[in-house]
Every structure is written in C-alpha cells, then in structure tokens.
Amino acid sequence: MxxxxxxxxxxxxxxxxxxxxxxxxxxxxxxxxxxxxxxxxxxxxxxxxxxxxxxxxxxxxxxxxxxxxxxxxxxxxxxxxxxxxxxxxxxxxxxxxxxxxxxxxxxxxxxxxxxxxxxxxxxxxxxxxxxxxxxxxxxxxxxxxxxxxxxxxxxxxxxxxxxxxATMDNVAAARYVVDTVKDVSTYSGINQNYAFGQDSWRDFSGSMKVLKESAKSVSEQFPKVFAGQYGAEISALLTKKPDIVHSSFWGGDMEALVIQGGGRQLFSRSKVVLTGGETGIERLGSQIPDGTIIGARGPNGPLAxxxxxxxxxxxxxxxxxxxxxxxxxxxxxxxxxxxxxxxxxxxxxxxxxxxxxxxxxxxxxxxxxxxxxxxxxxxxxQGTAFGTYKFDKASGKGTLVNIKRYNAACVNPPEGMKSLEWIESGFKGAVCK
Missing domain, CATH: 3.40.50.2300 (Response regulator)
Incomplete structure (x- = not known):
C-alpha cells in the first residue's frame, strides 16, 4: 500500500x-x-x-x-x-x-x-x-x-x-527506410554501447533482414555512452559508404554526432536515421542536414x-x-x-x-x-511515426516532411512474444494499416 x-x-x-x-x-x-x-x-x-x-x-x-x-x-x-x-x-x-x-x-x-x-x-x-x-x-x-x-x-x-x-522505434525506422528510400543495398549502425543502443541496433538490423533481405549490414559501431567524440566511428562509416546509417543516439550524444558527422559529410554520403533525433530540431536547426530521417520515440512533438x-x-x-x-x-x-x-x-x-x-x-x-x-x-x-528533416530558411525553423505513421500492432510485439523472437518470426501477427 x-x-x-x-x-x-x-x-x-x-x-x-x-x-x-x-x-x-x-x-x-x-x-x-x-x-x-x-x-x-x-x-x-x-x-x-x-x-x-x-x-x-x-x-x-x-x-x-x-x-x-x-x-x-x-x-x-x-x-x-x-x-x-x-x-x-x-x-x-x-x-x-x-x-x-x-x-x-x-x-x-x-x-x-x-x-x-x-x-x-x-x-x-x-x-x-x-x-x-x-x-x-x-x-x-x-x-x-x-x-x-x-x-x-x-x-x-x-x-x-x-x-x-525501443523495439517500436527501430521496427518503424526500418519500415520507413524500406517505404521511402530507393535502392538500399547496405546499411550500418552507430549506437551507444549499453542496453538501449545494443537493443536498438539488434531490432533495426533484424527488421532490415526481414523487410529488405537483399540489403547487407557492413559496419556496426558501438562507442561508449556519453563519449562525446566519434571521429574513429565516423571514419569507419565513411570508409564503408553504407546507403543507410542507423543511430539511436539521444541527447548530447545525438547532437555531437550531427555536428561532427555533418562536418565530415557523413549525412550527405549516407542517408542517416536518427530514431531519437526530434529533440535536436529546435536546438540544432540548420545544423541538421536536410534529408535526415528523424523519429521521436512515438508520435511526439511535430509528429503528434x-x-x-x-x-x-x-x-x-x-x-x-x-x-x-x-x-x-x-x-x-x-x-x-x-x-x-x-x-x-x-x-x-x-x-x-x-x-x-x-x-x-x-x-x-x-x-x-x-x-x-x-x-x-x-x-x-502505441503507434508511432517518422519523417524526413527539412530546414526552412525563411522561418529559420526545421520541420518534418513525408511523415508516415505506423499503428501500434504493426510495430510492437504481441503479448507473450519477446521482441527479437517476434522480429525473427517475420513479425508474426503484425497488423499494418
């Protein structure tokens, strides 16, 4: 009591x-x-x-x-x-x-x-x-x-x-990539080396194996959480030249990746997916490159x-x-x-x-x-959504375009099934409207 x-x-x-x-x-x-x-x-x-x-x-x-x-x-x-x-x-x-x-x-x-x-x-x-x-x-x-x-x-x-x-975030991110990005043959990840980052990459890469079987993972980067500097990891990603870079970085780590990766053309050479990137829209503005795929861990903020x-x-x-x-x-x-x-x-x-x-x-x-x-x-x-970033110079504000929504039964495992088991089953029981 x-x-x-x-x-x-x-x-x-x-x-x-x-x-x-x-x-x-x-x-x-x-x-x-x-x-x-x-x-x-x-x-x-x-x-x-x-x-x-x-x-x-x-x-x-x-x-x-x-x-x-x-x-x-x-x-x-x-x-x-x-x-x-x-x-x-x-x-x-x-x-x-x-x-x-x-x-x-x-x-x-x-x-x-x-x-x-x-x-x-x-x-x-x-x-x-x-x-x-x-x-x-x-x-x-x-x-x-x-x-x-x-x-x-x-x-x-x-x-x-x-x-x-986070399974919801990363299943939806993979669905959004397949729904909106043409000719995806390779993908990579840069995620923090602890439970959230490891789970996020597991679920995104597992979902890609199901949804885009022909695409291959070419690099997995797991820097320490709150490391702040990602030069070596960005270099590795630039060397592999993946079509997609997935990241569940959040907070200051996400902002550091945007600034450091943007300065080295990572975002122009690969389509970057930031599952928690929404928190940077107002804080970073034009520093987020146009075309970045952004989520908000649910239909939050501009996705609400x-x-x-x-x-x-x-x-x-x-x-x-x-x-x-x-x-x-x-x-x-x-x-x-x-x-x-x-x-x-x-x-x-x-x-x-x-x-x-x-x-x-x-x-x-x-x-x-x-x-x-x-x-x-x-x-x-709950259901969720992803969108693609576009900065409006006239207003000085960023926005999300090409928003796609995914209902809860499409991106969350059902009761009684673990997340990885559900993904590996090919999303058994999923209902996508």
Whole structure:
C-alpha cells in the first residue's frame, strides 16, 4: 500500500492517541483530512543529458503537476488532483553514481507514495528489481530497453512503463527506410554501447533482414555512452559508404554526432536515421542536414496529431518555458497522466487499488492513445511515426516532411512474444494499416 499517514491531531486525541492510521491514498480517509501524495520524480538535472532531455522532462512534470493540482487540464483530466489528492513532487537527479541508493532514500526516508522516473535504460535495469523488492509503485517514463520486462522482471507487480519500448522505434525506422528510400543495398549502425543502443541496433538490423533481405549490414559501431567524440566511428562509416546509417543516439550524444558527422559529410554520403533525433530540431536547426530521417520515440512533438489535449500541452509548455516540448516532455506527461488515470479510475490513491486500475489501462495523452497491453498490463504500446528533416530558411525553423505513421500492432510485439523472437518470426501477427 502507499505510505500510511496519521489522521489529524484532533481525531487522534478522540481515540486516546492510538496507533490508528489511514493511507494517504485511501478512499476511506475522512473528508476533513488534507490529502497529499508525495511523488518522487527522477530525471537528469545535470550532466550532458540534462539540457536536451532531463530539463524538458522536469519542465513537463512541473507543468502537469501544477495543472492537475489546480484542475486546469482539459477533458477527462479536468478533476483536481489524483482522486482528489494534491501532488507534492520531490525531484531527484538521475545523473548520480548511486541511483539505487537514491531510489531507496525516496522510498524509505522521504516516504514517497510513488516514483516516476528514469531516462537511461541502464538506470531502469538497475531500479526495476529494487522497486519490486521495495513494493513501491514505480513508473518508468522514458527508458527504452525491452529487457526490463522481457528478461529482468518477467512478472511485474509494482513497475510500469507508460512509453513503448525501443523495439517500436527501430521496427518503424526500418519500415520507413524500406517505404521511402530507393535502392538500399547496405546499411550500418552507430549506437551507444549499453542496453538501449545494443537493443536498438539488434531490432533495426533484424527488421532490415526481414523487410529488405537483399540489403547487407557492413559496419556496426558501438562507442561508449556519453563519449562525446566519434571521429574513429565516423571514419569507419565513411570508409564503408553504407546507403543507410542507423543511430539511436539521444541527447548530447545525438547532437555531437550531427555536428561532427555533418562536418565530415557523413549525412550527405549516407542517408542517416536518427530514431531519437526530434529533440535536436529546435536546438540544432540548420545544423541538421536536410534529408535526415528523424523519429521521436512515438508520435511526439511535430509528429503528434492534432487534439485538444496536445493543443493545451504545447501552448501551456511554450507559455511557461518559451520553447517547444520535445519527446522527453511528452513521455513525462504521459507517465503522470497514466498515474492520474489509474488513481481516478480506482477513485482511490491506495497503492493496491491504483495498481489494479493501471494494469491493462487505456488512456489519452498529448501524443494519442496509450494501451498498457504488454507484460501483463504493465508495458505500454502505441503507434508511432517518422519523417524526413527539412530546414526552412525563411522561418529559420526545421520541420518534418513525408511523415508516415505506423499503428501500434504493426510495430510492437504481441503479448507473450519477446521482441527479437517476434522480429525473427517475420513479425508474426503484425497488423499494418
């Protein structure tokens, strides 16, 4: 259950200071109680991943929490709080060498009622089993490795992830390449040497083997995560001259690759696919070469379709932070909205009730519909989209053209099948509209 709260002093006196307690998230709490939910929010607040990733995610958390507490969200989310409870966030920097200790401090010392967090797949791999041991509702908002539920905790109870895992990104990237690029005979990859990068290349190259059997992989580069300098890897790619270069680089690494690779003509000699390139559109502008294929780990940012919720989110974010929300912002928003949807559905903020309502939940977010339909209802799927970058000199802004959308059943494995198994089966059961 979520952390217990003592009833008000006057009520305690009436029962002679007994140890009677009631959950902060309990629907049985007396009406005069002031309800408050402590929410741990973990994201990069320092280091190379903070600017393009962690701060936009924190911004979205602040925006959504304020709006929920005041009942200012549109439509189905207009009610105040989480089942009426106010949210009190505690922000923690993911850029730490003691991530597990930081998590345990949130749970044991700060006594948070739930945790939303984690951008790095390495963080999620470390935290997932700890969250299950601590029996604390924990919602991963961004990390992409499919290993979390396919290998590490295969029967989750307390851990959820409200964004689709990276298999979606890389299957869709391969489909987009086959759909839009003529005469692809060779492809290569440059991906970070840890779970997310390894999984991403595995899924993209595996998908290419199925979708474009005649094309061959000619180079696989795995530099250290956050290395920052990629001269040797770029040289290797230029030597092989592949038609396609795939990269799941994110944050500062992605921006460094664009700047360094662009300067050495990598993007003009090969068609480069950046599955997480959307975060660089506003930050890099004309430095991203035209023709680069860009994804946003879901239909986020410029890939989001029109909706009242997305209109509200973009306007509110720009008004407050003077910049457009990027996909880390969208991912944080959908995690918070997932928790609100579950608590409101349960009409309670009791942990057990919230978890039960969360499993298999479908809810709307600024990027569309989220379905919690993998890992026994703990892992989200959604559709996605890719586009091709074009910089408009007149406006001084970049945009995406030739956008293609892929529905959830086309790019996510079905329940009961691991990602690699599904890809190697030729996408058994996939339904592409």
């Amino acid at each position: 979520f952390q217990d709260r003592l009833l008000k002093k006057g009520l305690l006196a009436s029962v002679m200071a007994s140890a009677f307690v009631v959950s902060a998230f309990s629907s049985s709490a007396v009406a005069e109680d002031k309800k408050e939910v402590k929410l741990g929010v973990v994201t990069f607040l320092s280091g190379g991943a903070a600017g393009p990733f962690g701060i936009p995610a924190r911004n979205a958390a602040e925006l959504l929490i304020d709006a929920i507490n005041k009942g200012q969200l549109p439509g189905a989310y207009s009610s105040v709080g989480l089942a009426g409870a106010q949210i009190a966030p505690i922000f923690v920097d993911e850029n730490s060498k003691q991530k597990v200790a930081d998590y345990k401090k949130l749970v044991q010392k700060d006594e948070v009622d739930a945790v939303i967090g984690y951008i790095s797949s390495g963080s999620c791999k470390a935290i997932a089993p700890v969250a299950e041991e601590e029996k604390k509702l924990t919602v991963f908002f961004d990390c992409g490795t499919s290993q979390v539920f396919e290998d590490i905790i295969t029967s989750p109870k307390y851990v959820f992830r409200t964004s689709a895992h 379709e029109d909706s009242a919720l997305n209109d509200w989110f973009v306007k509110a974010y720009v008004d407050r932070f003077k910049s457009l929300p990027t996909y880390p912002s969208y991912h944080m928003a959908q995690a918070i909205l997932g928790v609100k949807s579950a608590a409101d559905k349960a009409n309670s903020t009791d942990q057990a009730a919230t978890i039960e309502a969360f499993k298999g939940l479908e809810f709307e977010v600024p990027s569309g519909k989220i379905s919690m339909n993998l890992a026994g209802g703990h892992q989200a799927t």
